[in-house]
Amino acid sequence: MWGDPLLIVFISVCTAFLGEGLTWILVYRTEKYQKLKVEVERQSKKLEKRKEAHGDSLDKQHKKKIEREEERLKNNNRDLSLVKMKSMFAIGFAFTALLSMFNNIFDGRVVAKLPFHPISWIQGLSHRNLPGDDFTDCSFIFLYILCTMSIRQNIQKLLGFAPSRAASQQGGALFATPPAQFK
Amino acid sequence: MTTKNRSLDGSNKTKTSESIWKKALSSDSEWPDKDEFLDVIYWMRQALGIILGLCWGILPLKGLFGLLLFVVLNAAVIYIYVSNFHNVDEEEFGGMWEITKEGFMTSFAGFLVTWTIMYTGLHGNSSL
Numbered sequence: 001m002w003g004d005p006l007l008i009v010f011i012s013v014c015t016a017f018l019g020e021g022l023t024w025i026l027v028y029r030t031e032k033y034q035k036l037k038v039e040v041e042r043q044s045k046k047l048e049k050r051k052e053a054h055g056d057s058l059d060k061q062h063k064k065k066i067e068r069e070e071e072r073l074k075n076n077n078r079d080l081s082l083v084k085m086k087s088m089f090a091i092g093f094a095f096t097a098l099l100s101m102f103n104n105i106f107d108g109r110v111v112a113k114l115p116f117h118p119i120s121w122i123q124g125l126s127h128r129n130l131p132g133d134d135f136t137d138c139s140f141i142f143l144y145i146l147c148t149m150s151i152r153q154n155i156q157k158l159l160g161f162a163p164s165r166a167a168s169q170q171g172g173a174l175f176a177t178p179p180a181q182f183k
Numbered sequence: 184m185t186t187k188n189r190s191l192d193g194s195n196k197t198k199t200s201e202s203i204w205k206k207a208l209s210s211d212s213e214w215p216d217k218d219e220f221l222d223v224i225y226w227m228r229q230a231l232g233i234i235l236g237l238c239w240g241i242l243p244l245k246g247l248f249g250l251l252l253f254v255v256l257n258a259a260v261i262y263i264y265v266s267n268f269h270n271v272d273e274e275e276f277g278g279m280w281e282i283t284k285e286g287f288m289t290s291f292a293g294f295l296v297t298w299t300i301m302y303t304g305l306h307g308n309s310s311l
Binding site: 001002005006112114115116138143147149150153154164165 | 217218225239240244249250288289290292293295296298300303306307
């Protein structure tokens with residue numbers, strides 16, 4: 001009973017380390033990425049402080065300064081995503097192949113018993129390729145996704161590869177607002 | 184020279200992690216670095232998710248009740264830790280919502296994994 005779920009946790013730890021290792025080789029250790037990352041973090045923190053200090057003021061000069069910094073940060077963020085993108089594609093292909101291999105190995109096998117009834121739009125995933133109507137039966141893919149969700153992010157954080165809060169907050173805010181040229 | 188620097192770095196790191204532990208475990212600590220406090224909350228949440236998952240699997244708790252109890256307990260523990268134990272002004276961290284959602288999804292996924300594994304291992308024999 002313990003074998004399959006623990007094997008899936010092990011697989012997901014291995015793939016998380018493999019993914020991070022590959023990303024380190026292709027992206028994190030490159031000088032360009034490191035420079036951009038430091039720059040984005042510095043700018044994000046600066047922008048956050050500036051917004052806190054002058055957020056509500058109607059001073060045009062401050063507003064212009066903030067807008068200019070936002071624009072610079074947006075460009076750097078875009079460059080950072082571009083640097084990451086190439087390796088993400090390579091890793092994406094490798095992982096799709098790996099995943100389909102594991103999918104074939106565990107095809108039609110109930111790997112765990114869920115202690116709850118999943119809601120209908122998750123049942124397609126949690127009961128994928130499984131026989132019978134017992135929706136508490138869990139397929140490989142569902143457990144693997146859950147493991148990856150928790151393990152990968154924690155490993156990224158432990159190794160210090162996760163983006164800083166300031167950067168992701170500013171990045172999120174920037175991506176949420178439409179670019180100026182399309183307004 | 185480099186080894187000296189490295190060992191200095193190492194001792195600094197252990198010192199900082201020690202002081203973070205001390206700060207996290209003693210009440211009313213000062214948190215000048217916001218990220219440090221949010222990190223403490225993040226890792227606390229992960230530990231809480233795994234511990235609750237183990238407990239829920241051993242008991243065993245089942246169904247929506249187990250899920251809801253986890254969400255409520257998780258939020259309540261963090262709320263009490265932040266506002267009663269450390270007396271932190273939540274507005275400094277972008278409001279209680281920001282603190283409540285810090286690391287929630289990861290902790291929830293970790294909880295589901297440990298809950299499912301424990302439940303399968305201890306109570307799933309008859310049905311698997």
